[in-house]
Each structure stands twice: as structure tokens, then as C-alpha cells.
Amino acid sequence: MQQSSKILWNTEASPNYYKIAFPYPENYPAIGSGQFFMVRVAEGSDPLLRRALAVYRVGGVDVFPELKGPGLSAVEFLYRAVGRGTGFLAKKREGDSLDWVGPLGNSYTLPKEGAHHYLVAGGTGLSSLYVLAKELIKIFPVSSVHLMVGGRSQKDILCLPDFEPLGIQISVTTEDGTKGARGRVTDVLESALRTVPSDSAHVYTAGPIPMMAKVASISKERKIACQVSLEGPMGCGFGICLGCSVEIFEKGERKYRLLCKHGPIFNSEEVYWGEA
Amino acid sequence: MKPDLSVQIGSIHLQNPVLAASGTFGYGEEVDLFDVNLLGGIVTKGLSPKPRMGNPPPRIVETGAGMLNTIGLENVGVEAFVREKLPRIGHLKAAIIANVFGGTVEDYVTVAQRLEGEKGIAALELNISCPNVHQGGMEFGNDPGLAAEVVRAVKRATRFPVIVKLSPNVTDVRLVAKAVEDAGADALSLINTIPGMAVDVYTRRPLLKNITGGLSGPAIKPIAIRMVWQVSKVVSIPIIGIGGIATARDALEFLIAGASAVQVGTANFYEPLTMPRILSGLEEFLHSQEIPSIRNLIGTLQV
Ligand SMILES: Cc1cc2nc3c(=O)[nH]c(=O)nc-3n(C[C@H](O)[C@H](O)[C@H](O)COP(=O)(O)OP(=O)(O)OC[C@H]3O[C@@H](n4cnc5c(N)ncnc54)[C@H](O)[C@@H]3O)c2cc1C
Numbered sequence: 001m002q003q004s005s006k007i008l009w010n011t012e013a014s015p016n017y018y019k020i021a022f023p024y025p026e027n028y029p030a031i032g033s034g035q036f037f038m039v040r041v042a043e044g045s046d047p048l049l050r051r052a053l054a055v056y057r058v059g060g061v062d063v064f065p066e067l068k069g070p071g072l073s074a075v076e077f078l079y080r081a082v083g084r085g086t087g088f089l090a091k092k093r094e095g096d097s098l099d100w101v102g103p104l105g106n107s108y109t110l111p112k113e114g115a116h117h118y119l120v121a122g123g124t125g126l127s128s129l130y131v132l133a134k135e136l137i138k139i140f141p142v143s144s145v146h147l148m149v150g151g152r153s154q155k156d157i158l159c160l161p162d163f164e165p166l167g168i169q170i171s172v173t174t175e176d177g178t179k180g181a182r183g184r185v186t187d188v189l190e191s192a193l194r195t196v197p198s199d200s201a202h203v204y205t206a207g208p209i210p211m212m213a214k215v216a217s218i219s220k221e222r223k224i225a226c227q228v229s230l231e232g233p234m235g236c237g238f239g240i241c242l243g244c245s246v247e248i249f250e251k252g253e254r255k256y257r258l259l260c261k262h263g264p265i266f267n268s269e270e271v272y273w274g275e276a
Numbered sequence: 277m278k279p280d281l282s283v284q285i286g287s288i289h290l291q292n293p294v295l296a297a298s299g300t301f302g303y304g305e306e307v308d309l310f311d312v313n314l315l316g317g318i319v320t321k322g323l324s325p326k327p328r329m330g331n332p333p334p335r336i337v338e339t340g341a342g343m344l345n346t347i348g349l350e351n352v353g354v355e356a357f358v359r360e361k362l363p364r365i366g367h368l369k370a371a372i373i374a375n376v377f378g379g380t381v382e383d384y385v386t387v388a389q390r391l392e393g394e395k396g397i398a399a400l401e402l403n404i405s406c407p408n409v410h411q412g413g414m415e416f417g418n419d420p421g422l423a424a425e426v427v428r429a430v431k432r433a434t435r436f437p438v439i440v441k442l443s444p445n446v447t448d449v450r451l452v453a454k455a456v457e458d459a460g461a462d463a464l465s466l467i468n469t470i471p472g473m474a475v476d477v478y479t480r481r482p483l484l485k486n487i488t489g490g491l492s493g494p495a496i497k498p499i500a501i502r503m504v505w506q507v508s509k510v511v512s513i514p515i516i517g518i519g520g521i522a523t524a525r526d527a528l529e530f531l532i533a534g535a536s537a538v539q540v541g542t543a544n545f546y547e548p549l550t551m552p553r554i555l556s557g558l559e560e561f562l563h564s565q566e567i568p569s570i571r572n573l574i575g576t577l578q579v
């Protein structure tokens with residue numbers, strides 16, 4: 001659906017990272033883990049295209065104590081101001097209107113069984129994993145869900161307090177050791193996977209391409225199912241411009257698939273990682 | 277009284293002058309954000325004899341008030357279109373116009389023959405902004421003789437009205453317009469995208485895998501209006517205006533400059549409700565100006 005909504009908050013979560021939210025009544029379309037919205041960052045024709053943002057959190061006062069009143073609910077996004085469009089977005093204030101189209105794209109596939117679920121995040125990739133973590137703990141023991149967050153330094157580790165109430169296991173790594181263990185998140189994943197049988201583990205990852213490529217290759221080595229959330233340029237977000245094609249291997253055959261419609265979540269084995 | 281928005285493109289009757297441009301509205305079945313039956317018409321993604329995968333990514337890049345694309349004419353092929361897509365859109369009140377392209381004259385004819393007699397199609401639109409594989413990649417639309425040859429060949433193969441979509445990539449668009457009119461075209465549509473390029477200054481690489489791409493969006497509107505006006509002076513067949521249209525006022529500019537209808541492209545991407553909004557804007561304009569029919573505006577430019 002498309003709608004213009006009043007912004008509830010647009011606050012800095014960490015230097016250059018923002019959380020933006022607007023009301024999302026219960027009768028609006030249900031949002032699945034990994035889905036995204038296309039938002040208009042400015043009126044007029046420059047910047048022209050909408051920007052894609054993965055849904056971070058969605059819910060009522062249980063999720064957002066800021067919501068004043070029962071029966072209210074909201075959807076929230078976590079983004080990094082990287083360029084012109086997200087820069088415009090960061091300047092928006094509470095009460096300004098935000099025009100959006102969504103929810104769009106596919107969702108993570110929830111496995112039927114599994115004793116270990118590893119959610120591996122880098123940067124704003126974390127945003128697509130919150131709804132997933134909540135979906136997983138609804139059907140699996142909370143101790144089976146493990147969030148691994150990595151970044152260059154302390155300031156890249158975002159929003160952990162949002163995840164703590166879920167009760168899942170959380171590991172933090174930074175390359176400079178300013179928060180959590182020193183090292184790379186992919187090393188943490190690798191050692192964790194060594195301790196579990198392949199057929200009981202599932203990996204879900206969202207973040208920078210080199211990180212996801214590494215997560216994919218570690219999972220592949222251990223023959224563990226891995227789903228990845230891809231990003232890339234998008235013209236429309238809903239399947240009419242064919243501008244978002246990504247290269248996919250289906251049964252060994254090279255194909256283009258629409259990131260916005262067949263994705264953004266793909267099985268890691270299908271993805272062509274290029275030189276990454 | 278409700279103003280009359282209906283227009284006539286040769287023998288094609290349209291309930292209103294607002295159509296979705298080729299390649300910007302899929303095959304007419306993808307969009308569910310509004311009722312597509314409101315539209316005057318839908319021009320399909322370009323169709324070729326065989327399916328095409330299109331170009332490698334990245335395929336699009338945003339530019340000032342516009343975007344560049346190198347989709348590479350990805351499409352399901354005419355056979356799958358007729359069997360899988362047409363049955364889902366052929367019953368619409370919006371006229372379905374099949375956009376056709378090829379690398380040879382025979383390609384155009386093959387697609388036209390396969391579409392011949394299919395129910396639910398109102399017309400063909402020939403995209404002649406394509407390289408001719410037999411002529412060193414020279415665009416059909418760049419050469420009045422080649423363009424006329426395609427039109428004559430397709431006219432022999434079809435009974436559908438033939439709209440020829442002109443390329444802006446020429447020195448004088450009037451020469452091609454005249455040539456295709458003489459070759460039997462029933463209407464013209466213009467413009468297609470304008471070749472352009474963008475560079476990443478850090479990597480020093482082009483931002484599109486294909487290096488160059490077609491510019492579309494509001495940035496090209498003044499060029500498109502100029503070409504519509506120029507062509508309207510030299511042909512007597514109807515013209516459909518295309519290029520950067522995003523508001524009712526944009527559409528009105530094209531109609532006054534000489535177009536009998538318009539197509540909306542890039543705006544569908546960033547503002548999916550553009551076309552229904554243009555329709556209500558046109559109605560409001562006619563109402564407020566006490567003009568009974570949109571046809572009273574066509575080609576009324578005062579110079
Ligand atoms: C499905 C999906 C979900 C996303 N979720 C998030 C999220 O939750 N949080 C977040 O911070 N970012 C997210 N992104 C990336 C975000 O859309 C880009 O950072 C943003 O478009 C950059 O716009 P800009 O104008 O600030 O940057 P510029 O670099 O100035 O953008 C110029 C152009 O490039 C495109 N572009 C640049 N970088 C990217 C990129 N990485 N992905 C897609 N398009 C890009 C822009 O859309 C724009 O058209 C997501 C992208 C996709 C495709």
C-alpha cells in the first residue's frame with residue numbers, strides 16, 4: 001500500500017545512524033521478516049527515486065514504550081545517512097510527513113526444525129533481523145537463537161538494548177576491540193558452527209557484501225542452510241522497472257532475478273558473489 | 277458536467293489521454309496500488325521474437341531530476357506474452373498497446389505476425405530506437421530510410437494500427453517523422469530515452485555496467501515538448517507525447533504543444549499514483565477553465 005504518514009520520531013541512534021518511525025495500525029498489511037519499504041525523501045523531482053529501507057521493528061507499546069496509549073502501533077526503520085537521499089531523510093522532524101510504499105519483497109523462510117539459529121549482522125543489516133528474531137523465538141526455544149553483531153568499532157554496534165529484552169544469545173565483535181571481543185564476526189560464526197551438527201543449524205545474514213559472502217562460504221563449507229538479505233539500486237521497489245536485477249544461479253543456470261520481488265532474501269547458494 | 281477526457285488516436289478510441297509508457301509498467305498486471313482500468317491505455321514492455329535476459333547490473337542510476345537505465349530490453353518474448361500475459365490484461369477498459377522491437381526488420385515482422393488477430397490488443401507501438409544488427413548497430417530510428425522500411429514491412433504483416441515511437445537521438449526528428457508517416461504509420465509517439473552517462477569519481481568507473489544508458493524523467497521534459505511541437509507542424513497523424521510527465525500540468529503542456537495523448541514512464545516508479553492523479557488533475561483543469569473536452573486543447577499553442 002501507499003500512504004503518507006506523520007513521523008513519530010527520527011532520532012540519532014549512534015553517530016550518523018538514525019531510527020525513524022511512523023504509525024502503522026494493526027489493520028495495515030502484515031509485515032514479514034526481511035521485508036522493506038520505499039520512502040520518498042523529498043518532494044519534487046530531486047532526488048527523484050524513493051529509497052529502500054528494511055523494516056526494523058514493528059508493534060505496539062510492548063515494543064515501543066514511547067507510544068502514548070493502548071491500541072497504537074508503529075513501524076520503525078534503522079538507517080545510516082550515507083548520501084544525499086538518506087541525508088535528506090535525516091533532516092526530517094517529528095510531525096513531518098513521510099510518503100511510503102510497502103511492505104515489499106519476500107521474507108526469510110522459517111525452517112520447520114532446527115536447534116541453532118545464527119543471525120549474523122553488520123551495520124544497518126541488523127535492521128532486517130529483529131522481526132526474524134521475534135518470529136524464531138515464537139516457534140523455537142529462545143536459547144536456540146543467537147545474534148552475532150560485528151563492526152569496525154564501538155560506534156558501529158547499534159541498538160543492542162532493543163534486542164536484550166528478547167532473551168536471545170548475543171555476541172558482539174569489533175575489529176578494534178572497543179566493544180565486545182576483538183576480531184571479526186565471521187570468525188565467531190565459524191567457531192560456533194564447528195560445535196554443532198550441520199543439519200540442526202541455520203544461518204541468516206544481513207550486512208556488507210564482503211561479510212555476507214564470507215558467511216555464505218563458511219556455511220557452504222559446513223553444508224549449513226544460509227539465507228542472505230541483499231541490497232542494490234532500485235528504481236521502483238515493486239517489480240515494474242526491471243532495474244534491480246541480481247545474478248542468481250538456479251540449478252547451475254545463470255539467471256537474473258528481481259531484488260525487489262524475488263528478494264531481498266535469497267538462499268546464499270543461489271547468489272553470485274562476484275569478486276567479493 | 278463532467279468534462280470529456282476521451283481522445284482518438286487514428287482509429288483507436290481511448291477513454292482518456294493518459295497511458296503507461298513501455299518498460300515502466302511491466303505487462304500491465306504488476307501494479308495493484310490503483311485500478312488500472314482508469315487508464316487510457318497501457319503500453320507493454322518491449323516484445324521480441326525470443327525471450328531476452330537483459331543487461332548485467334547495475335542497470336539504473338539516479339541523476340539530477342532523472343535516471344539512466346540499461347535494462348537491455350529484457351522481456352518474456354512474444355510467445356509467452358500472448359499465452360501468459362495477454363489473457364490477464366486483454367479484457368481491460370484501458371487499451372493494450374503491444375510495444376515491439378528488434379535487431380532486424382524480420383524481427384519486427386515476426387513479432388507483428390505472432391500478435392496479428394490476438395484479442396485484447398488495440399495497437400502496436402514500434403520501438404525504433406534499437407541498433408540494426410545488419411547496419412553496424414546504427415539505430416533504425418536514426419535513419420529515415422531504415423525507419424520507413426520497418427514501418428512498411430510491419431504494416432504489411434498486421435491489421436492493427438501502428439504507432440511508431442521516435443528516437444530523440446537524431447539531428448532533425450522531423451525527417452524521420454515525415455518518412456514514417458509516408459510509409460503508413462497511423463500515429464507517432466515521442467520521445468524515447470536520451471543517451472547519457474554517469475561516473476563514480478572514486479573508482480573512476482561508469483556507474484552503469486553498460487557504461488551508457490537512456491536518460492528519462494523530468495530532466496528530459498523540455499526536450500520532449502520541443503520535439504512534439506516540431507513534429508506536430510509537419511505531420512497530420514496523431515502524436516502521443518512522452519518524456520518526464522509527472523503532473524497534470526506536464527500533460528497539459530504536451531497536449532497544447534500538439535500531442536493527442538501522453539504516456540507516463542519514470543514517474544510510475546517514484547510516484548505510483550501519478551497516472552490517476554494526472555487524470556483527476558486534467559478533469560479539475562477542464563472544469564475550472566470551463567473547457568468541455570480535452571480535445572479542445574490539443575495543438576492549441578499560441579505563438
Ligand atoms: C532492500 C533494501 C533494504 C535496505 N535497507 C536499509 C536499511 O534498513 N538501512 C539502511 O541504512 N539502508 C538500507 N538500504 C540501503 C539504502 O537504501 C541506501 O543506503 C540508500 O538508498 C542510499 O541513498 P542515498 O541517496 O543516501 O545515497 P547515494 O549514494 O547518494 O544514492 C544514490 C543512488 O544510489 C542508490 N544506492 C546507493 N547505495 C545503495 C545501497 N547500498 N543499496 C541500494 N541502493 C543504493 C540510491 O538508492 C540512489 O538511487 C537498503 C537497500 C535495499 C535495496
Ligand SMILES: Cc1cc2nc3c(=O)[nH]c(=O)nc-3n(C[C@H](O)[C@H](O)[C@H](O)COP(=O)(O)O)c2cc1C
Pocket residue numbers: 241242243297298299300321322345347349375403441467468469491492493494496518519520521539540541542543
Ligand atoms: C526502465 C525503463 C525501461 C524502458 N523500456 C522501454 C522499452 O522496453 N521499450 C520502449 O519503447 N521504451 C522503453 N522505455 C522508454 C519509456 O517508455 C519512455 O519513452 C521514456 O522513459 C521517457 O519517458 P519518461 O521520462 O516519462 O520516463 C523505458 C524507460 C525506462 C526508464
Ligand code: FES
Pocket residue numbers: 233234235236237238239240241242243244245258259260261
Ligand atoms: S526495483 Fe523496479 S523492478 Fe525491482
